[in-house]
Amino acid sequence: MKKNARPSNVKKRIFSEAIRFFGENGFEGTSIQSIADAVGIRKPSLFYHFKSKEELREKVINALLVHLQAELQKLLTSTQSGHDRFFSMMFSLIEFFLTDHNRARLVIHEMLDRPEEVDVLVGEHIRPWTKTIVEYIRLEQVNGTFKSDIDPESYIVLVFMMIIGTAAFGNIAAAVLGSDNETMETRINEFVRISQQALFVDSSSEQLSGGEHVQFQYRKLL
Amino acid sequence: MKKNARPSNVKKRIFSEAIRFFGENGFEGTSIQSIADAVGIRKPSLFYHFKSKEELREKVINALLVHLQAELQKLLTSTQSGHDRFFSMMFSLIEFFLTDHNRARLVIHEMLDRPEEVDVLVGEHIRPWTKTIVEYIRLEQVNGTFKSDIDPESYIVLVFMMIIGTAAFGNIAAAVLGSDNETMETRINEFVRISQQALFVDSSSEQLSGGEHVQFQYRKLL
DNA sequence: CCTACCGATCGGTAGG
DNA sequence: CCTACCGATCGGTAGG
Numbered sequence: 001m002k003k004n005a006r007p008s009n010v011k012k013r014i015f016s017e018a019i020r021f022f023g024e025n026g027f028e029g030t031s032i033q034s035i036a037d038a039v040g041i042r043k044p045s046l047f048y049h050f051k052s053k054e055e056l057r058e059k060v061i062n063a064l065l066v067h068l069q070a071e072l073q074k075l076l077t078s079t080q081s082g083h084d085r086f087f088s089m090m091f092s093l094i095e096f097f098l099t100d101h102n103r104a105r106l107v108i109h110e111m112l113d114r115p116e117e118v119d120v121l122v123g124e125h126i127r128p129w130t131k132t133i134v135e136y137i138r139l140e141q142v143n144g145t146f147k148s149d150i151d152p153e154s155y156i157v158l159v160f161m162m163i164i165g166t167a168a169f170g171n172i173a174a175a176v177l178g179s180d181n182e183t184m185e186t187r188i189n190e191f192v193r194i195s196q197q198a199l200f201v202d203s204s205s206e207q208l209s210g211g212e213h214v215q216f217q218y219r220k221l222l
Numbered sequence: 223m224k225k226n227a228r229p230s231n232v233k234k235r236i237f238s239e240a241i242r243f244f245g246e247n248g249f250e251g252t253s254i255q256s257i258a259d260a261v262g263i264r265k266p267s268l269f270y271h272f273k274s275k276e277e278l279r280e281k282v283i284n285a286l287l288v289h290l291q292a293e294l295q296k297l298l299t300s301t302q303s304g305h306d307r308f309f310s311m312m313f314s315l316i317e318f319f320l321t322d323h324n325r326a327r328l329v330i331h332e333m334l335d336r337p338e339e340v341d342v343l344v345g346e347h348i349r350p351w352t353k354t355i356v357e358y359i360r361l362e363q364v365n366g367t368f369k370s371d372i373d374p375e376s377y378i379v380l381v382f383m384m385i386i387g388t389a390a391f392g393n394i395a396a397a398v399l400g401s402d403n404e405t406m407e408t409r410i411n412e413f414v415r416i417s418q419q420a421l422f423v424d425s426s427s428e429q430l431s432g433g434e435h436v437q438f439q440y441r442k443l444l
Numbered sequence: 445c446c447t448a449c450c451g452a453t454c455g456g457t458a459g460g
Numbered sequence: 461c462c463t464a465c466c467g468a469t470c471g472g473t474a475g476g
Contacts, residue, residue: 010461026334029250032455044457045461053455105334111391112248112327147419154412157392158384165383169333190376194420197369232445254471266472267445275471 011049013039018060023102026109027057061110062121064103068096069125082136089133090195093160094188097167104167130156137199146199159195166191233271235261240282245324248331249279283332283340286325287347290318294351304358311355312417315382316410319389326389352378359421369423381417388413 007015017038021030032053036043050056075088097104110118133156140146170187229237239260243252254275258265272278297310319326332340355378362368392409 026248026250028248029335031453033453042462043455044463047456048461051456108330109334112330113251115391149415151408151412151415154409155416157409158388158413158416161387162380162383165387166380169337170379186373187376187379190373191380193371193373194377194380194416197420198416253469255469264446266447266474269472270445273472 008049010039010041010045014041014046014049014056015060015063018056019064019106020102022057022060022109023106027053027113058117061106061118064106065121065125068093069129071096072126072129082139086133086136089129090159093163097164098188101167101170104164107164108168145201147201150199155198162191162195230271232261232263232267236263236268236271236278237282237285240278241286241328242324244279244282244331245328249275249335280339283328284343286328287343290315291347291351293318294348304361308355308358311351312381315385319386320410323389323392326386329386330390367423368421372421377420384413384417 014035017035018030021035021038032046033043035056036046039046050059071092072089075085075092080088097107107118130153134152137146137150137152137155141148141150166184166187170184236257239257240252243257243260254268255265257278258268261268272281293314294311297307297314302310319329329340352375356374359368359372359374359377363370363372388406388409392406
């Protein structure tokens with residue numbers, strides 16, 4: 001009976017507090033004690049659910065990538081044109097990281113601390129999806145819709161960097177410029193503009209339709 | 223006599239080891255002991271030069287921004303056209319972070335850990351330069367050389383994210399895509415392409431001249 | 445720049 | 461899930 005029991009509430013709460021603390025302060029900057037305090041249990045009780053701090057880290061980052069993978073999976077089941085699928089995936093990424101900026105912070109912390117391990121996990125969960133996008137970009141290059149001098153792999157990585165950068169420290173970067181009127185919305189608008197104008201051959205027709213598509217969806221986030 | 227002595231060799235070595243460790247492992251992930259070991263002194267000796275770990279952190283990040291500021295300053299003294307100055311500053315940023323990826327890692331770590339403090343320092347040392355760039359972009363928008371729908375502030379922030387992202391985890395991100403043939407050079411080429419096509423109205427003439435300009439310079443880094 | 449030492453906190457275990 | 465406890469390491473000080 002107890003063998004097949006689903007994760008207890010306590011275990012779930014440890015998990016969500018760990019995501020929060022690891023995202024906010026990083027792994028080294030987070031003590032098991034602080035997580036236990038936040039959950040409302042004693043420190044040794046935490047080791048009943050997770051045998052070490054390291055295991056907690058691994059399960060947290062793994063869960064995040066599985067979650068993202070599931071979000072991307074949803075999109076494939078709904079039959080769409082390549083065009084729609086492409087922008088849906090782009091939006092899905094934006095939504096995932098922007099709805100909780102600690103996700104982006106967590107990923108960045110992990111990429112800094114354990115690049116090889118993150119590579120393995122991303123390879124398992126995310127690489128199939130990036131490959132799909134790469135193939136789609138190549139197809140549209142042959143069709144003449146997308147610019148021929150795009151390097152699809154680099155393009156995806158750079159777009160990804162803009163997304164997690166915006167999510168992780170978007171709100172702070174405004175002060176860098178000394179302008180108060182720069183909102184998150186204008187930042188995302190500019191991101192959409194940049195990533196699309198780097199893509200479409202005809203930046204006056206196709207680009208606009210794609211732009212409207214993405215803008216329509218991300219507005220739900222704001 | 224000793225009062226006016228310049229920073230001793232030991233102090234300098236503590237400093238450079240601190241940059242290395244803080245960049246590689248972050249502030250919380252670095253112990254004073256490990257820095258002392260790397261320098262070849264005992265731990266308490268370090269506190270003769272820096273009164274606390276916190277002071278060491280502040281001086282390290284401050285020195286990095288002063289260094290970057292100095293690099294940007296150089297460009298203003300050499301009289302150039304607005305066009306050349308713009309691309310020189312872009313290149314200067316790329317060079318600064320790509321010649322030592324720990325600089326980018328350090329900045330990212332600090333932005334994650336102490337956003338407000340980084341804001342203050344960037345405001346002091348970097349904001350004047352971003353303002354110059356913003357003004358130049360607005361000028362070229364009026365001239366009709368740059369696209370009218372650019373949001374200059376957001377554009378600069380997003381370009382900055384691509385640069386430090388590439389410098390900090392550029393080499394790792396290649397594995398994300400499962401392609402071995404994606405080199406740092408193609409990544410930077412794609413970065414230049416994206417950031418320029420988002421800028422120029424006429425992407426077949428001006429863009430190419432700008433592109434050649436930047437490409438010519440960053441090749442020195444590779 | 446060193447030896448000697450400090451209280452606090454770290455991740456983690458024993459045993460219930 | 462708790463109490464009681466562990467060795468190791470943390471940043472930092474005293475005093476020379």
